[in-house]
Amino acid sequence: MREYINKWTYKRVLQSLVGIYFVWNYFEDGSQFSLFFGGLMLVQALLNVGCFSTKGCSAPNEEPEKMQPFAKKIEKVKLK
Secondary structure, three states, X not given: OHHHHHOOOHHHHHHHHHHHHHHHHHHHHOOHHHHHHHHXXXXXXXXXXXXXXXXXXXXXXXXXXXXXXXXXXXXXXXXO
């Protein structure tokens, strides 16, 4: 359990606090959107998935040659 808590970043804590706020808002107002959004944020924070996870939603940082291994070089063709 200690290892699980030590892996938490400030982003996960912030995400879980936002989720708790929206779930609390559901109990105050009864808005089902608040329950859905708050539950989604809490699940993402607990499982470390989504855009707040360690890998995030960014594109890979690979070189273009490695990303497209089957790309052919295009040569100019001279027409007569």
